[in-house]
Amino acid sequence: MEKRMDRTKIVIAKQEDIDKMDDFYWANASVEEKIETITFLRECFYGREATTGRLQRIYTILKFK
Secondary structure: OOOOOOOOOOOOOOHHHHHHHHHHHHHHOOHHHHHHHHHHHHHHHHOOHHHHOOOOOOOOOOOOO
16 A cells, blocks of 8 residues: 555544545546555554464364264
């Protein structure tokens, strides 16, 4: 994500209007932009390893009688 927040503009609106603008933005966003945003958020929450590492596999073997 290369874009930065434009701090030269101030928007005063109701929360419902902002939610509608967000919904409209994400409905019209490209698939690549959505994936980039998801990857960015995963790195923020879980660290760089969450996006570069492999998934951990855990096998559990159950024996039934």
